[in-house]
Amino acid sequence: MGNTFGRAFRVTTWGESHGDAVGAVIDGCPPRLTIDLAEIQRDLDRRRPGQSSLTTQRGEADQAQILSGVFDGLTLGTPIMIAVWNEDARGRDYEHLRHTYRPSHGDYTYQAKYGIRNWKGGGRASARETIGRVAAGAVARKLLETANGVEVLGYVKRVADLEGQVDPDTVALADVEATPVRCPDPAVAAVMIASIEQARKDGDSLGGVVEVVARNVPVGLGEPVFGKLEADLAAAMLSIPACKGFEIGSGLAGTRQTGSEHNDLFYNDAGRVRTRTNNSGGVQGGISNGENIVLRAAFKPTATIMRDQATVDDQGNEVVLQGRGRHDPCVLPRAVPIVEAMLALVLADHLLRQRGQVGDTG
Amino acid sequence: MGNTFGRAFRVTTWGESHGDAVGAVIDGCPPRLTIDLAEIQRDLDRRRPGQSSLTTQRGEADQAQILSGVFDGLTLGTPIMIAVWNEDARGRDYEHLRHTYRPSHGDYTYQAKYGIRNWKGGGRASARETIGRVAAGAVARKLLETANGVEVLGYVKRVADLEGQVDPDTVALADVEATPVRCPDPAVAAVMIASIEQARKDGDSLGGVVEVVARNVPVGLGEPVFGKLEADLAAAMLSIPACKGFEIGSGLAGTRQTGSEHNDLFYNDAGRVRTRTNNSGGVQGGISNGENIVLRAAFKPTATIMRDQATVDDQGNEVVLQGRGRHDPCVLPRAVPIVEAMLALVLADHLLRQRGQVGDTG
Amino acid sequence: MGNTFGRAFRVTTWGESHGDAVGAVIDGCPPRLTIDLAEIQRDLDRRRPGQSSLTTQRGEADQAQILSGVFDGLTLGTPIMIAVWNEDARGRDYEHLRHTYRPSHGDYTYQAKYGIRNWKGGGRASARETIGRVAAGAVARKLLETANGVEVLGYVKRVADLEGQVDPDTVALADVEATPVRCPDPAVAAVMIASIEQARKDGDSLGGVVEVVARNVPVGLGEPVFGKLEADLAAAMLSIPACKGFEIGSGLAGTRQTGSEHNDLFYNDAGRVRTRTNNSGGVQGGISNGENIVLRAAFKPTATIMRDQATVDDQGNEVVLQGRGRHDPCVLPRAVPIVEAMLALVLADHLLRQRGQVGDTG
């Protein structure tokens, strides 16, 4: 349970890290949307392992295949099934993880909850599950772009204490993709890369913050109370592995301001109601106000490190887990397309919810 | 739409700030739970206006009434309807808000989305809506306490830059309730109170952070992927008016650590698997690990201030909104029972989901 | 659990037969719909007890009160809470039912499932619960009528073996309301009335069939597979107390025809695709085709009879339950507005779902 996201644009991901395949089913995508497999693949390629020296070297091509819901390049309004076969899943030796709980992973909690787990590489808790999200997110992005010209763009804002200066209103995809660390501040990006390389050498790992912006968001997305856009956005981000914090607009910093400093004053911008500042991050009363949506997702340092760690096994014995195999010294660069995908899923969902709820009754 | 929270313990709140009543319907509460109206009222009293000089002086007794679902003091397993009549809703003059959008409130977005709004005091976007949550949260707390001895306790961690030192593992309700600001660090509490009083005099407002802990949480609550406990907790917090950020466990600070510093090492504590540190905040892989759940909700400074502010009206004219009437210079103290209620709702929901999903199949 | 109906137009009913009140919360009703309390009351009056000699004589005025969601006579887009206070609930003596299971009622199954029940008059399983449905249904009807001119009309088609001849395409409300039995075939209605009066004298009860038609239904309501319009309609009908069967279009009779007899041939009716026959009952492939939706709900004879019946008590003792108190010798006339309400709820729900799912993507 818990594998479905969204109410009107509904995505169910499936698959374990070391099963046959992973993927997603989308239910609720409107019909007659043009689907280009290459666009889906482009996002998957930004997520996949082995794309640069900064990421894990698991060898996966992550080629998406659409099994249903698309006909002659157009969506049918029926479920869209997208699958990616696991290729590098079989050869490795996970035997040392069969009975041992890796610290700050889900091994223990899965075992305690279900009484069973796929101990080969993280199973369902693996970041590999996010393939389905990125694929579905690409469809959501296409819907948003086609219907409203909405643009979603994420980037690495901070790695450990290294924080880039980025203007969310103007940053472009080329700026983000200019370096493998996906921080569009070139000077800081260079230091980030060096830090991550050093962490790899140290067998250690780093955390940080991804920031993401959505532009051209229509006014009116989001619903009162529990369906607030912020609420769904926060859930979307915290559903990403390793995410431990969420901020929208001024976020934590804004809590240190006074109301007179923080309030976003309205003005009339050639007939359009706008705000002079955007401390609200594009959402007021839980509903988008047409300003750019800006939010941040905080990621803890990767739990897998190449060091010995004290832990227990599934019999309760205290043991030492040796660091071995591949690891991602910093998930931030690969998290960018995942964060974008989750933002796109929320917006696509609320775009369709909005259509259903606020039609003319007269 | 969007007024229901939870899947197994489902709460729907209803009511506008200046309608006849507000309240909640709970569907899914198990049968034969003892319900004491006084326990519900106790939580409502901690939330209600006018309880101290720090809060707004709207005169509401906020007396709860149970209209269904309870029989001879026990739940029936049928929907529990709890209503609170609005009493101080009628007399005031809101005429100046009929056509004017208050900055950083939901007036504009509601009007843009729905083409109509109850302009008397915030309507559905008012914090008054949270009465239903607190009432339902009291039932959830009772369920958690009865079934598992779970204890939920929140407190004000920070007001503006004033941060209290609090140990979430040991803080007690009496510590929290010792001052009207609900910060259990007495020295800091005194300064907070003075700051809030000053903000009131200045016609301004302050934000801050509420921290909340759940103790005795069973292992295994939460579901993979989108049903992660953190995801639902984040959604719960961001659904509270004025909340703009969420952290669990080490949160933002943890992103500055390395993996070797941050990982929570397992050990065997007399037969129970425990972690030496709790940077995970009691949740790993989206599932509770039995450690205390510790999270923080960040609140922006109250949008209503007693100062003139530039804004626009519903015809797009740029106008000045005068500060007048009552205001809450800092919502943090009253937010504490709301944060507790939302945490309790998430845990109660997942407790029941867990029962349904992980029964013995043999 | 299980007290909410619909996905886009969501209705949650609450209340026990002998609690303080019963009612419904509607979430998802679009904004700016004109609500006239008198229209809601008109439907409630057709459902309430004591309206004629054919029905039970419980003295309830069943006056609806709207507690939220409506402002200046228009819906706000927020939850609409409608409550009806129970008035005749207190005086009667139900003591003989405290421990005894009435045959073919829900007493035993509720007790077995929940370990508790409100034994005063049926509790949640009472037909009194349907007040909330009829009130919500009135709002749904208003939406359907305002948005699309959809008209919903039900009538008693059969009582026991007495079947009226009615043309669903032309029957009018006045025909239905011409007699207290609500069968628009006057000759048959007279015999039905006599039969029901005789059943009352015999202390016995009768069952039968309600037929309902929806006219001016837009093409395209309903969703593939599990969201088929027929599936939701069937669930809606079978959720009504005492309903044990459902047919749409040709229903059971159609299963005796051949395909060449049964198929509805398409033709072009001045530019509109129509079918020459309507064996499909207005739904093909689960989606409305613009023809009238015609369906039937089958009701067993009322379980409460004024005769002695063998049964068991909650200790397993075999006892005799004496017939006493009030009873409805035939629920069919009062079931008509309930059937109409459920049909309206399904159509309103799918009308909004349709808007959300099939917008233009270009």
Add this chain to the structure above:
Amino acid sequence: MGNTFGRAFRVTTWGESHGDAVGAVIDGCPPRLTIDLAEIQRDLDRRRPGQSSLTTQRGEADQAQILSGVFDGLTLGTPIMIAVWNEDARGRDYEHLRHTYRPSHGDYTYQAKYGIRNWKGGGRASARETIGRVAAGAVARKLLETANGVEVLGYVKRVADLEGQVDPDTVALADVEATPVRCPDPAVAAVMIASIEQARKDGDSLGGVVEVVARNVPVGLGEPVFGKLEADLAAAMLSIPACKGFEIGSGLAGTRQTGSEHNDLFYNDAGRVRTRTNNSGGVQGGISNGENIVLRAAFKPTATIMRDQATVDDQGNEVVLQGRGRHDPCVLPRAVPIVEAMLALVLADHLLRQRGQVGDTG
């Protein structure tokens, strides 16, 4: 939208008749359930085309493949993805259906709703979609059998006017499978077969009724009001292509009885509360009472016939559709495993819902 069934045991089917594959994702299946692919295949084989001369001759092996959620033969508690590749989908010529609406099929309504359809063989509205249901139903049956010994068995009760005499309490699978028509009354089965063969020769088709029984059902499945077991069962049946009617227990016939004839009297059967008759069909007040659940699904005659039929094309021209290709003169025999699957899905869903809702609170 509308492609997911169930709340606790959730099944989403996907795939079009002539796409790459069809299948289902199950979310919510408890962990550690033994899955035997051969058991899934056995049910699929009873559903697949070409199994006898009575059914369509489309050549499909319908081999199921499990892509996720099962590890070492046990469920993980994660989504179970089952796929079946379409093999005979490509070669045929459907060009004559590209622009023409087949009578009493979903061609017109899909086109009207979505503005697009997969016109190759019915697309999503094809009975081929039910492969996913049968595969998921096999998992549900395994859960029911393992957890509670529940047994589900369906059979053809009636073809056109030919009705078999069958005792639902004692009929066995071997009786059902003794003939290709799956009617366990051998004499009637022979006449049914002859009738179906004649219908094939005539290029025509027949409808009828499938009856299904569930034995060893625990007391307490089902929820009040909209979650009534009958409501979900009715929705389940009416979601099957060509189903136009539903009865539970005495059904339509029961509406002709009096209450004193129809009521199921309770008695004490060696400590267990039972009813002397089972007109309720095993469900009272929407909740299972422990008696066998007996219900019937009514199927119209197959819409595809080998005769010329008047219709219109997608430009509104009145045209003649020629009968050609393969057809199923009677879907009843193949509908049996589908009906069983849907019943199993409802029961599995409510079994898990029951666990979640009615745990001990003390």
